[in-house]
Amino acid sequence: MKLLIIIPAYNEEMNVVRVVEGLRACCPQYEYIVVSDGSDDRTVAICREHGYPLLNEIIHLGLAGSFRTGLQYALRSGYDAAIQYDGDGQHRAEYIEPMLQKLGEGWDIVIGSRFIQRKRSWEPRMLGSRMLDFCIWLTTRQKISDPTSGMRMYNRRILELMATKNNFGPEPDTIAHLIRCGAYVCEVPVQMEQRIAGKSYLNLPRSIHYMLTMGISILLVQWFRKKEPLAQQAPKKEVEAV
Amino acid sequence: MISPMFRLILLAFAAFSLGFVLYNIRRARLLIQDSLFWFLFALSLMLMAMFPQMANAAALALGVQVPVHFVYLLVIFLLGWKEFHATLRVSELEAKLQRLVQELAIAENAGQNLKVAQESNKNPKNDR
Numbered sequence: 001m002k003l004l005i006i007i008p009a010y011n012e013e014m015n016v017v018r019v020v021e022g023l024r025a026c027c028p029q030y031e032y033i034v035v036s037d038g039s040d041d042r043t044v045a046i047c048r049e050h051g052y053p054l055l056n057e058i059i060h061l062g063l064a065g066s067f068r069t070g071l072q073y074a075l076r077s078g079y080d081a082a083i084q085y086d087g088d089g090q091h092r093a094e095y096i097e098p099m100l101q102k103l104g105e106g107w108d109i110v111i112g113s114r115f116i117q118r119k120r121s122w123e124p125r126m127l128g129s130r131m132l133d134f135c136i137w138l139t140t141r142q143k144i145s146d147p148t149s150g151m152r153m154y155n156r157r158i159l160e161l162m163a164t165k166n167n168f169g170p171e172p173d174t175i176a177h178l179i180r181c182g183a184y185v186c187e188v189p190v191q192m193e194q195r196i197a198g199k200s201y202l203n204l205p206r207s208i209h210y211m212l213t214m215g216i217s218i219l220l221v222q223w224f225r226k227k228e229p230l231a232q233q234a235p236k237k238e239v240e241a242v
Numbered sequence: 243m244i245s246p247m248f249r250l251i252l253l254a255f256a257a258f259s260l261g262f263v264l265y266n267i268r269r270a271r272l273l274i275q276d277s278l279f280w281f282l283f284a285l286s287l288m289l290m291a292m293f294p295q296m297a298n299a300a301a302l303a304l305g306v307q308v309p310v311h312f313v314y315l316l317v318i319f320l321l322g323w324k325e326f327h328a329t330l331r332v333s334e335l336e337a338k339l340q341r342l343v344q345e346l347a348i349a350e351n352a353g354q355n356l357k358v359a360q361e362s363n364k365n366p367k368n369d370r
Contacts, residue, residue: 058341058342058345059338059341059342165270166270166271166273167267167270167273167274169275173274209278212278212282213274213275213277213278216277216278216281217274220264220281221264221267221274221277224264224265224267224268225267225268226268226270
């Protein structure tokens, strides 16, 4: 299976070299591309200096938009699968292999989950995550232990949908909607790093906006959306959907 | 007091807005991320219609003479706020569009120059 690792990077001059070099050291067999999301620091220059494959968006689109740019590229270049691999160094390359294995078994979406073996704490961030997975469980009857994990891998048919249709951003509500359309979603236990340099995007108003939007989208909007006809192709090994 | 008729109209309008927003999401014309305001707007109208005591209390607290006027005020404020943000958004998009078109024009110009240069390399006669 031909996999493309999409590395969205917005002003990641402090991280991008470490992230890409780590990736290349760990799994040189996969192709990757950095998507600079209108960065105004040296991210683009650094990628060019090192000769990293790069999509340079001249305008800032946001994480969802720049990941979609990567998906468009994957679609046109004939890749069978794509994974989001954050440019801030949170994701660890050693988990790409087991995730791809799951995809090979026939799962449509594989989520790298931090909370299969480890319990979530009760800090506000994790409370949001708990609320989202409860919403998803209410509407799909499937337990997703880490709905906000950014490390997700998609196969070709999901990749096509996400690259071409509106309202299929890489977010928990899309996962819920796709499950209801008949997609097979599973999780693989992963560990993630704390962000080392640069600052996080989330603040309080944004978090509230995000939670409300996701909540309404999963609990209300979903019932009114058109269902994408996803033919049922069950995974080869019907392993438990952890 | 808010009349039953007005409450009914409010409710009907809220239901209509809700339906309209959902319809446009269904047709994939409205992005879910932009729809939050309209859901909250419809919700607040519904609350006013179902629990008019809320409008009464708010009118009393603010010194608005008639509770219905509080509803008008609320709608005007919400829509005004939304309109301002929509204008901000349009300005932002305008600026982005301009940058995009300029970038494309300059890139095309560079591409043309490259082509001319390559062709004159192939044809030494045209080369000065």
